[in-house]
Amino acid sequence: MTPSFDDFVAEQVTPLLRYATVLTCDPHLAQDVVQEVLLRAQQKWDRIGSVDLPHAYVKRMVTNEYLSWRRRRAAKDVALCMTTLESVTPPVGDKTHHYDEREAMLQRIAKLPRKQRAAVVLRYYENYEDSEIAQMLGCAEGTVRSHISRALATLRLDHTPEPAGVGLRLGEGLS
Amino acid sequence: MNDTEQLVKDALGKLAERTPHPGPTLNALRRKRKRHRNVFMIATAGVAAVAVLIFAGVIASDRYSPPSGSDAAAALNTDNGQTVALKYAPHWLPDGFVENFRGTNDQVSRVWVPAGDKGYPFTDGKPTVVLGTSAELPDTTGWDSVTVRGLKAWVRSGAGQSPGETAHVVWKAQDVLNVEVRGVGDVRGVALQVAESVRFDTKLRHQPPFKIDGRFADHVWGATASAWEAMTNWKNQVSVHVSPQQPELSGQTQPIKVRGKDGFRTGNTVSVLDAGVWIWASAESYSDTVLEAVNKVELVSSPDTSWIGKKL
Numbered sequence: 001m002t003p004s005f006d007d008f009v010a011e012q013v014t015p016l017l018r019y020a021t022v023l024t025c026d027p028h029l030a031q032d033v034v035q036e037v038l039l040r041a042q043q044k045w046d047r048i049g050s051v052d053l054p055h056a057y058v059k060r061m062v063t064n065e066y067l068s069w070r071r072r073r074a075a076k077d078v079a080l081c082m083t084t085l086e087s088v089t090p091p092v093g094d095k096t097h098h099y100d101e102r103e104a105m106l107q108r109i110a111k112l113p114r115k116q117r118a119a120v121v122l123r124y125y126e127n128y129e130d131s132e133i134a135q136m137l138g139c140a141e142g143t144v145r146s147h148i149s150r151a152l153a154t155l156r157l158d159h160t161p162e163p164a165g166v167g168l169r170l171g172e173g174l175s
Numbered sequence: 176m177n178d179t180e181q182l183v184k185d186a187l188g189k190l191a192e193r194t195p196h197p198g199p200t201l202n203a204l205r206r207k208r209k210r211h212r213n214v215f216m217i218a219t220a221g222v223a224a225v226a227v228l229i230f231a232g233v234i235a236s237d238r239y240s241p242p243s244g245s246d247a248a249a250a251l252n253t254d255n256g257q258t259v260a261l262k263y264a265p266h267w268l269p270d271g272f273v274e275n276f277r278g279t280n281d282q283v284s285r286v287w288v289p290a291g292d293k294g295y296p297f298t299d300g301k302p303t304v305v306l307g308t309s310a311e312l313p314d315t316t317g318w319d320s321v322t323v324r325g326l327k328a329w330v331r332s333g334a335g336q337s338p339g340e341t342a343h344v345v346w347k348a349q350d351v352l353n354v355e356v357r358g359v360g361d362v363r364g365v366a367l368q369v370a371e372s373v374r375f376d377t378k379l380r381h382q383p384p385f386k387i388d389g390r391f392a393d394h395v396w397g398a399t400a401s402a403w404e405a406m407t408n409w410k411n412q413v414s415v416h417v418s419p420q421q422p423e424l425s426g427q428t429q430p431i432k433v434r435g436k437d438g439f440r441t442g443n444t445v446s447v448l449d450a451g452v453w454i455w456a457s458a459e460s461y462s463d464t465v466l467e468a469v470n471k472v473e474l475v476s477s478p479d480t481s482w483i484g485k486k487l
Contacts, residue, residue: 013201018194022187027195035203105186124180125187127378156179 002049005042012055013038016062022125023066023118025110033069037061063122063136067114108155115139116154119147185266188374192324258380258479259391261285263352265306266487267372269359272304273484276396277381280407282308286396290484295396300339302358304369309351318345323370332363342366349375384452384478385417387471392417397483405478413468415456422446422455433469445469 003011013034020030041048041058048054109117115137122133130141137144259279268287275294278284284307288294292301318329321344328346342362344354352373356366383392384405392415397403404418416422424441431440434454438447445465446455456468 009201009204013197014194017197017200018191021194022191025190027193031195031200031203034200038200038204101182102186102189105182106190109183109186109190120183121187124184125191127376152179152183155183 002046003054005045005049008041008045008049008054008058009038012058015055016058019059019121019126020062020066023063023121025106025117029066029069033062033065036069037065060136063118067118105155112151112154116147116151119144120151123148181266185372188266188372191374257475258382259283260377261379261381262350262375262377263306263308263348263373264376264379264487265304265354265369265372266374267368268304268487269302269365271486272302273486274482275398275484276394277383277482278307278394279381279383279391280393282310284308290486294398295394300358303356304365305353305355306369306373307353307355309345309353312345312347312351315345318343321367323367323373324348328370330363330367332366344370346370348373381482382475382479384475384480385415385454386473386475387415387468395480395483397480399484400480400482403480403483409456409468409471410464413456413458413465415454415468415472417452417454417472417474419452421448421453424455431466433466434472438469450474 016034016037017030020033021027024030024033037058041061048057051057109120112120118137119133122128122136128136130144133144134141261277261279261283263283264285271289272287273290274285275288275292276284276286276297284305286294286297287304288297289302294301294303297303312329315329315331318331321328321330323344323346326346326348328344330342330344332340332342334340339358340362341355341357342365344366346352352370354366354370354373356362356369359365381395383395384403385392385407387407387409390407392405392407394407395403395405401419404416404420406414406416409415422444424439424444424446426442428439428441431438431445433445433447434449436447436449438445440461443459443461443465444455444457445468446453447469448454452474454469454472454474456465458465
């Protein structure tokens with residue numbers, strides 16, 4: 001049975017926003033992208049609602065919207081702005097990490113070219129296989145592997161070891 | 176997964192916690208849909224027809240065409256009920272902890288213990304880290320209020336049923352989650368750190384080694400991927416087990432035909448070796464139900480036990 005558009009939105013708006021936030025590294029842009037996509041999905045709901053997995057289809061729309069949004073605005077990478085992020089959700093004080101490597105990594109991820117970033121998000125956040133990422137991005141699996149390989153090379157290259165004595169995690173437990 | 180990849184995964188998980196509240200998006204969507212309807216009313220009245228056309232051209236254009244059913248299905252994993260969704264995973268544990276136990280069906284529990292520890296049934300007070308889901312939040316009166324990834328949470332520590340101090344953290348994400356830690360220094364700090372690292376993962380799934388009456392084995396545990404045991408309680412009467420290791424049973428043994436093979440009845444237990452694993456069932460008193468339970472066990476052809484004894 002085709003779910004109603006309102007039911008779909010009620011169930012999927014948070015997962016879509018979460019995915020868009022990770023994809024765009026910008027909660028405000030994520031809101032804009034998800035709004036645009038849902039407006040369009042609503043207009044085509046008779047068709048979209050009748051496919052096997054409407055949420056997978058709409059998620060793909062979010063990916064495409066993000067990629068084309070950036071093309072349309074053509075200007076620059078939407079760099080990760082921690083002030084912006086923190087104004088939306090204030091960070092929780094991290095009592096155990098004097099220096100948080102994750103924040104530094106987020107800033108590096110935000111600077112990746114858009115397709116590389118999308119591929120990285122789909123691989124490491126959504127845990128998609130190469131074939132699934134290729135389908136989502138509309139490219140060959142080899143291209144996906146290339147995107148991810150280049151992204152990781154950049155992220156490794158940009159990784160500057162933190163000052164001695166401040167970067168150790170409590171218990172050194174990350175394995 | 177190397178250090179960079181782990182850090183990327185960790186960073187993206189942290190970023191996901193900054194997802195904005197859906198309220199503004201839903202409100203904006205409502206406003207735009209209302210405005211959209213108004214524009215059509217104006218257009219019908221013949222006012223600003225050109226503007227409406229532009230609006231329709233820009234806003235209503237859609238470059239997406241629905242995919243075929245098979246395309247959409249391929250976009251996500253579907254398993255026709257062959258596995259159980261675990262949904263949540265910690266991304267930090269104290270050093271040296273390995274996964275030892277998974278409990279599923281009504282709620283999910285996962286337990287990690289130091290490599291080499293016996294683990295299940297966890298009655299020895301040795302170090303453990305538990306991540307589980309609950310049907311609802313417990314009564315948190317007297318617990319300390321904290322935050323976990325920006326969400327309201329509660330923590331308490333003290334003596335539990337097992338020896339040693341135990342810390343509990345509970346919070347509500349998409350489900351009610353709880354982390355329980357004991358047997359380590361600063362149980363409270365470790366519990367909070369584990370809780371902070373927990374993330375939702377739609378692809379995290381678990382395949383218990385057998386089903387009975389359509390229900391998977393509730394508990395699976397072990398020391399290694401090849402030394403494991405799975406158990407469920409059938410009809411609240413019969414304890415049903417499957418393991419590659421032969422059960423240690425004492426008492427007089429009689430041959431019995433079960434699952435079309437030569438099995439054994441030892442006291443109130445019926446056991447048989449089938450497809451390379453031992454299947455056995457026990458009850459407080461012997462009845463045909465015990466035999467029926469063994470006959471009803473549906474083995475999974477290639478159960479996933481690779482998680483046993485593994486670190487994150």
